[in-house]
Amino acid sequence: MTIIDLSSTIYSNMEVYPGDPQVKVKIFHSHQTHSWELREISMGTHTGTHVDAFSHMHSGGQTIDKISLDKFCGKAWVVNLQDIFPKQCGLVFTEEAGIDLLEKIIVAQPPFVAGFITTDLERELLRQEIITYTDLVNLDLLPVDTSFLFYGFPLKIKDGDGSPVRAVAILE
Template identity: 55%
Template sequence: MKVIDLSMPLYTGMDVFPGDPEVKIDVVHTYERDTWELRHLNMGSHTGTHVDAYSHMHEGKETLDEIPIERFFGKAQVVELCQDWPREVGLFFIEEIGIEELNRIIDLNPGFVGGNITEDLERALLDKDIITYTRLINLELIPKGKTFMFYGLPLKIKSGDGSPVRAIAIIEN
């Protein structure tokens, strides 16, 4: 079994989407002074590697705490535009994919889609109750077309529109 970390590290000053809150992580307590460590995190809900709830782009749709936890993990594949894609398996794209592929994706009934997807495609997928993941890293380390288990669990934010995740791929040998 091989585990691949698909998550960006979070740190003060990291790149964010224009207009989103800047990331600031401050040490509040230290071992030397307090005998424990604690950090104050200040960032937007769509910082770094993150998942988008349907409500992110569609008023009245389900929020993070309303989407069943089972929707945030499952079988997946890294795929290319030029190949056949599997049915009912999460799809991840290294190359950019846009709205023109919406019907192809919907016909395959994936539980989630992620990687290099355009904002228009993200909006359309969320409208169809397909969860989206963005700012994933290390997808190129996963063999294309090989099924693996993906986990991208969000924080359970009440009425949350999105959340940073620790996303991983587990590949069986």
Template identity: 55%
Template sequence: MKVIDLSMSLYTDMDVFLGDPQVKIELVHSYEKDTWELRNLNMGSHTGTHVDAYSHMHKGKASLDEISIERFFGHAQVVELSEALPSEIGLFFIEEVGAEHLEKIMDSNPGFVGGNITEDLERMLLDREIITYTGLINLELIPRGKTFMFYGLPLKIKSGDGSPVRAIAIIED
């Protein structure tokens, strides 16, 4: 079994989408002063590697705390649009994929979609209640077309539109 971390590290002043809150992580308690460490985290809900709830782009759609936890993990593949897409598993794209490919993606009935997807495609997928993941790294380490287990669990934020995740791929030998 091989585990691949697909998550960015979070740190103060990291790059964020234009208009999103800047990331600030500050040490509040230290071992030297308090005998423990504790940090204050300030960031947007779509910082770094993150998942998008349907409500992110569609008023009245389900938020993170309303979506079943089972929707945030499952079998997946890193795929290319030039090939046939597998059915009923998560799809991750390394090359940029836009709204013009929605029909092909929807024909495969994916559990979730992520990687290098455009904002227009993300909006369309969320409207169809397909969870999206962005900010994933290391997808190129996963063999194309090999099915793996993906986990990208969000914090259970009440009325949450998105959440940073610790995303991993587990590849069986």
């Protein structure tokens, strides 16, 4: 079994989407002062590798704490824009996918879509209640033409519009 980390590292002053809160990570307690270490983190819910709730772009959409956990994991497949997408399998795009692929994606009925997707496509996928993941890394390490297991569980944020995740691919 091989585990591929698909998550970016979170650190102070990392790049964020323009207008989003800046990331701050600071030592709150140290071994020297309290005999343990504890960090304080301040950041937006769409920082680094993250998942979007349906409420992120649609008022009244389901929030991250209400979405069933089985939507955040499952069999996945790297797809090229020209491919026929496998049905009911998470789709991972390693090149930018645009709104022109919406119908093709909906027909495939994926539980989630990850990778490089445009904002317009993201908005429509969330409207269709298809989970979206963005800012994944190491996509070049994923196998082509074979499925793998994907896990990207969110923090259980009350009424959350999204959440950072530790996303991984597991290859057998």
